Amino acid sequence: MVLNAVITLTLLAGLCGIGLGLAGRRLAGQRDPVVERIDALLPQTQCGQCGYPGCRPYAEAIAAGSAPINLCAPGGSATVQALAELLQVDPEPIDEAEGNGPLVARIDEAQCIGCTRCLPACPVDAIVGAPKQLHTVLRSECTGCQLCVATCPVDCITMEAVEVPLSSRIRPLPTPQSTRAEPLLRPGPVRHPHSEPRLGEVWVRDAKQTSRGSTPTTLALPERLILPLLDHTGTPLTPAQQPGERVRRGTPLTMPDATVPLHAPAAGVVEGFEHHPIVHPSAARVRCLILRPDDEQSAVLPMPPLDPPLAQPPQVLLERIRQAGIRGMGGGAFPSALKLADAAECGVDVLVVNGVECDTYLTCDETLLCQHADEVIAGARIAARACGAEQILVAVKAGSRYAAEAARRAIAAAGGGIRVVTVDALYPAGNERHIVYPATGRVVPPGARPPTVGVVCQNVSTLYAIERAVVHGEPSMARLLTISGGAAEHPGNYWVAVGTPLAAVIAAAGEPQGRILVGGGIMGLPLRDRSAPVTHGMSGVILESVAETPLPEQPCIRCTRCTLVCPEGLRPHEMVSRIRAGVGVGEPAPSIDLDPLRCTGCASCELVCPSSIPLAGVLGHARDATRVRLCERERAERARERFEARQLRASRRKREKEAARQRKREAIANKGA
């Protein structure tokens, strides 16, 4: 009996042991060489500050255990953290404390004597120049290693801090919300009577009535206008004026070659430039131009009207749209001229006028369509000519009857030829990728833009701005903004000059009680700093009452509603639990349905989540982190390639020299013989 048990257990243990051993063998063979993985984490600056000639040797030293992990100053604590994680050791504090922001070298060209001494010092060949010529630094290649600074005999190389571009800032994870709210008062999803929640379909109960119906009023000019000097990619724009200069209304404030110029929304004096908070998920501060409007408001227009607009060649129209600084006013703020030019290149044949405001509160497009349908339709014809589309469709939401009627009247008055289509009031029907199917019956493949199927979408507000620019010569300087929400005392639509601080808008709206959302009720960002300015793409400011604030977050119960409604076919709850656990943030996703980069941030998932989990915010964080990480990796890869190419060149040169010397020696020997 006892013997039996002993034998059985021994056999079992033996089998398990053999199994484990075999598994260990097999898996060991599959593991990446550790040097590779360490090297992949190092910044590839090749600066040698770690005391090794380049990142690779340092990686080898770490792998061999002969170097601590905290020697790489350019990598900063992020690298130490990553190394610690990889090697399963405690992170050690970095040697050099102050690692504040990336640096690039700049050569003062007035002082450079062309001595070429800095050239060999640069490990990544980022300095170009020739003897007795000016030298300059390729800013995109400089890794900020500072090795060139000491070599310059006239001290003309300085390190400059580069501003972190907006596109490489990472928004923080949302903090837990702790408000109590009355769910029935909150606009949000309703159950569709006949269907299960399906991909990309959320029926929302909206709150548009609050701001609907009134005639738009114009908000008074504030004391200071704050104009962020940024283009759509987040790269800084160069201002055209010096502080103290006086500008007229409509004067371009940026250099004429900018992709999207910025114009003075009012006559006034350029007060100066300062870093100012803007509405951005990462709470960024960017360089802004401060304009103090004065009393003499002239109506002089700096651009001649193009007449007749529809007889102009597309190039002229596109150039005018660019000059007028028109950006997508539905929220994306992508330059319209670029979008239309790209559409023309793709050979689109349909232009969809996007009048579907699928957000719960916004009514600015609807109001614009009701009040200025003629201008919007004219703008649509101009945009269609600019991009070569033959057919125009106006898409409005099923609930906006008056807007549809106004559009029909305007079309009839302008000679017809344009169809109005009504799309169901589903969220996110107003997203340009989702509007294409109900409007045209074409299907945009996942991850593609509408021009791939011959469709280009333009927002109503944008088309209105295009009409103003082409027919009246007026640049884009103001926009119609919805002020709404339960706490807004004077809800409605307002014409607001771009650059107006949101504090002025809020003062006109009433005393906020809860969160202030900028951009809309679903995708809007909670406002952190009220001095942030109104921008072109900002369509609404929502002052939530206490009853409208979100419910406190509850644990995820894996009900999979978020997966059912995600229009991109992702699994939000799994992604969020991974992200919150810190698994794989900033790394390539393990599968296509867990890839935060595919998330459009539409917040459908957040809308239907019974546990009120801030899914879209968490996914946004991961998206930023992944994008930034990919950029960094790419830069590091480039630096490594340049470094290796340089080393190769050096060794080849050495070999050639050696060979030449050899030849010479041989020649001498031959002669002697």
Place this chain on the structure above:
Amino acid sequence: MGEVLLALTPAAAVSIWLFGVGVALNIATVLVAATLVEAVAVRARGGSVRAALGDGSVLVTALIIGLCLPPLLPWWIPALAGALAVLLGKQVYGGLGQNVFNPAIVGYVAVVLAFPQATGMWPAPDPTLGAVISNGEAWRYFLSGELTPLADALTHATPLDRLATDGLAALLAHEAAVPGLAATGAWTWLGLAFLLGGIGLVARRTIDWRLPSGVLIGTAATAALFAVVTDGAAVGFHLLAGATLMVAFFIATDPVTAPVESRARWLYAAGIGVVAMVIRELGGHPDGFAFAILMMNATAPLLDYWVRRSWRGTADS
């Protein structure tokens, strides 16, 4: 959670009608114990007690356990079931949404295994039960656990007990003598009450229709197989007897412990039906649903993984 509670009310009402005050006592005891343990555990983990209790999940757990347990029990058994359900079923995994096993079933199984005798005693379901076991006696038993005069009334075997011990012939012979709806007797009413609430939930789309359908299909198919191969009880009997309908609509549909993929959900639900039928027909326990649930809970992540892997094919391997 509110809708689930509402959907459970018909069953609770029928249960109290059939078995008397004991059911209400059980539910209340489970609720008190579960709430206390939940509050202590959430506080110990530094969470918000109000938020944890406010979602109503403890209430649902208590109702389900109360309806699973036999109506006459000394108080410590339901109390233990409630406490263990919350502690071992939920909080040790990190609270709501993190648990692998259905908390209600964990609590129920724990006391069924710990007190097989007490939890095996079911009185005959009968609205006139109050005449046999007076409320006062039920109270006394509840408080002290002494069951002197009650023993007779409690020796009634459920149809499933009879099937497990005496076989089908005995069951049918007995039920033929009892004028009833089916072989399941007055139990049918309880089953129908669960069905009513469950259909309401499906219609409101609070629960995924695949899960109850899967359980019922799995149960029916396996029962039919046994009926043909080993002369098992009829399909209708298995569908109405014991916990089948309750499990199909209220336990298998718990989203936390079910897989998330539709296809995995079908497999999971059908698996519950199959395993339960195998236990009922071949095993020693009268009702196998509790064990079937626990087993399939454990396989849920695997099913998800498996279903997804078969979609993606070899792309990422």
